[in-house]
Amino acid sequence: MSDAQHEHGHHHREPESVLSLRVRALESLLVEKKLVASEAVDRIVGAYEQDIGPHNGAKVVARAWVDPAYKQRLLAHGTEAIEQLGFGGVDLKVVENRPGVHNMVVCTLCSCYPHALIGLPPVWYKSFEYRSRAVREPRVVLREFGVDLPESVEIRIWDSSAELRYLVLPERPAGTEGMSEAQLAEMVTRDAMIGVAVVRPPAPAAR
Amino acid sequence: MLRTTKERTHFRQPGPAPRFVTGDRVLTRSDAPVGHTRLPRYARGKHGVIDTVHGSFIFPDTNAHGQGEQSHPLYSVRFDATDLWGASAEPCAPVHLDLWERYLEPAVAAPGRSPS
């Protein structure tokens, strides 16, 4: 888990009020030089504060990877299973990638998206191009995303035409045995949970 | 803290007993779109198979037309790509749609159809 540095006080730390003044001075100068607009800063802070990002969904995936009983519950009753991890507010169906089956999610009617689990939808997801082509030629679309699947693999497209939201449970990559749940969660991307990417095995790391 | 934009966050509600079961072949309605807000154009008048019975969900069409919130059975329906797009369809690329019972009619098995 990446936490903010704990502030133990003492050492070489400036008092908070000095930092606050310093930032105000900087903003004052930048605004004066027209390098920054304060309204833009407001908008940005607001947008990023609301952006949950894919962390919640990634936690769900990691839990399913390490806990087979949880995975079964997740696939059978997605809504209840994510509530067990503290994520509510969505009627959810989780679909599992496995050898021979790859799942992909789209909303052709609008751009429904499991916000609570994977944050704000990417611009391309909401595009008319994706929404019309994903149902019609998923294999070609996936190839454009860098996922090349042989014809023997069934590509199941889920068009979220009702209030049910869909989340893809990606395949757990090889070489991840022994990794902690937190480490696994860091590997899971938003695109993998939409179904336009797979989770790559970890590169041999020099840590 | 999760934020939800709608007042109701769960749309699954008690409703009438479902008419179809998993495996049933169905035909989607093809009549005029008035009121059929959640049946995409590409899937109208098409044959599909019930994949999952989701239970009952609030049906948006009655709600949108001032008839209040009514709950009706919702299904995941699976469509073969060739049934939707014809001969030029990609192989092994079935589409699944969540459709309310009111969009569906029972269909007889198509003659000469090979198992997918």
Add this chain to the structure above:
Amino acid sequence: MDAVPSREIADMTGATALPRKNGELVFDEAWQGRIFGMTVAMSHDASFEWREFQAQLIAEIAHAEREGESSSYYERWLHAFERLLADKGLVDPAALAERRHEFEAGHRDDVF
């Protein structure tokens, strides 16, 4: 357009990961949000590439760790941002020092 979070920024990992709680960004003090927003705003306006700032941030964090400083994430961010602004000639360090003095002495009191 700047209201749509950039994945490159929001999903930074490792030591540069934005502090979060349950997936949500955490700003313990208002100034942290301001410095975050200012940096992001200027990267959008192409004053610099995000990559450039990220490199400064990585260097700043590494330096602070080596020196055993217990400065917070956003304090390090502030140092990194000031350094980048100076390196790119966007802000004259002397002008910034003078402006700081004016705020500290109470000659200026703009709030943002």
